[in-house]
Amino acid sequence: MINIAPFVSCKYQPLINFRDGLTINRFIPPRRKDKVVIVIGATGTGKSRLSIDLANHFSAEVVNSDKMQVYKGLDIVTNKVTEEETCGIPHHLLAFVDPNETFTATDFCQHASLAVDSITRKGQLPIIAGGSNSYIKALVNDDIEFKSRYECCFLWIDVKLELLQRFVSERVDKMVKDGLVEEAREFFSPDGDYTSGIRRAIGVPEMDEYFRNEDKLINEDALDEMLQRAIENIKANTCKLACCQRENILRLERQLGWNINRLDATEAFEKKGGESHQAWRRLVSEPSARFVHYFLGE
Numbered sequence: 001m002i003n004i005a006p007f008v009s010c011k012y013q014p015l016i017n018f019r020d021g022l023t024i025n026r027f028i029p030p031r032r033k034d035k036v037v038i039v040i041g042a043t044g045t046g047k048s049r050l051s052i053d054l055a056n057h058f059s060a061e062v063v064n065s066d067k068m069q070v071y072k073g074l075d076i077v078t079n080k081v082t083e084e085e086t087c088g089i090p091h092h093l094l095a096f097v098d099p100n101e102t103f104t105a106t107d108f109c110q111h112a113s114l115a116v117d118s119i120t121r122k123g124q125l126p127i128i129a130g131g132s133n134s135y136i137k138a139l140v141n142d143d144i145e146f147k148s149r150y151e152c153c154f155l156w157i158d159v160k161l162e163l164l165q166r167f168v169s170e171r172v173d174k175m176v177k178d179g180l181v182e183e184a185r186e187f188f189s190p191d192g193d194y195t196s197g198i199r200r201a202i203g204v205p206e207m208d209e210y211f212r213n214e215d216k217l218i219n220e221d222a223l224d225e226m227l228q229r230a231i232e233n234i235k236a237n238t239c240k241l242a243c244c245q246r247e248n249i250l251r252l253e254r255q256l257g258w259n260i261n262r263l264d265a266t267e268a269f270e271k272k273g274g275e276s277h278q279a280w281r282r283l284v285s286e287p288s289a290r291f292v293h294y295f296l297g298e
């Protein structure tokens with residue numbers, strides 16, 4: 001059983017003794033808080049990888065907190081973890097919402113709370129992982145029920161921004177090779193509305209001009225230019241997203257006073273092959289495991 005949380009605040013509640021009007025204190029047994037690990041970081045930093053590393057080590061289950069990965073569809077575009085990558089670790093809140101539905105932060109709080117509760121009841125450690133900081137804030141800071149029941153350990157994977165932006169740009173090229181265009185075509189919106197559901201995902205609105213023209217009799221070069229422009233826009237928007245997500249984390253740390261454990265994965269991104277794996281283990285997964293052991297009081 002992982003939930004070996006120490007007792008949190010011990011409270012005394014005033015009790016009036018009506019016979020002599022005296023106020024005495026009644027001891028209220030303290031409530032045990034369950035423990036939750038939260039993995040945050042900009043897109044591309046390796047949140048899924050770390051959560052699976054930790055889940056293998058701690059007997060845990062993962063709860064997705066990426067606002068686009070909750071939807072069914074666009075597995076390549078939204079970079080969902082594959083069946084093989086999960087290593088058999090149960091993943092919750094992944095690809096379960098209809099792509100046209102609106103899924104809000106409030107929906108996330110409800111579903112995440114249920115998932116965390118069910119994982120805790122099984123004696124497993126819940127690991128919430130994903131890039132949507134507004135969802136994490138809504139759950140951890142604004143949801144009174146969650147706040148009162150759980151204690152959180154934050155792990156932030158950080159990577160030097162220039163390096164991360166180069167990495168996510170290359171990742172877009174790989175997505176294109178793996179079928180981004182075909183996937184995005186399914187969500188082409190003839191009325192040009194990309195404001196709801198999964199159509200907001202980076203990789204869909206940027207393709208609009210290309211899809212609008214691909215069946216028209218325009219010359220090949222012009223069409224190819226449109227495709228290249230779309231790919232460049234996807235790269236630029238992904239880089240912008242990474243930058244915003246990083247700034248949001250710094251803001252949450254500053255404004256809400258969260259104690260966030262920062263793991264600098266830059267070296268793992270600078271190196272290649274085995275050296276990169278070693279750097280990841282040394283700089284990210286091993287220190288994270290130590291933070292979690294300490295958090296669990298082990």
Ligand code: ATP
Pocket residue numbers: 066067068069077078079131132133134135200201202203241245248
């Ligand atoms: P914001 O308040 O800016 O929406 P957030 O923390 O709630 O921030 P993010 O996860 O940073 O949400 O997502 C912001 C936007 O980036 C999404 O609305 C979507 O357009 C895009 N986006 C986020 N995650 C993905 C993803 N996995 N794949 C593609 N696009 C994404």
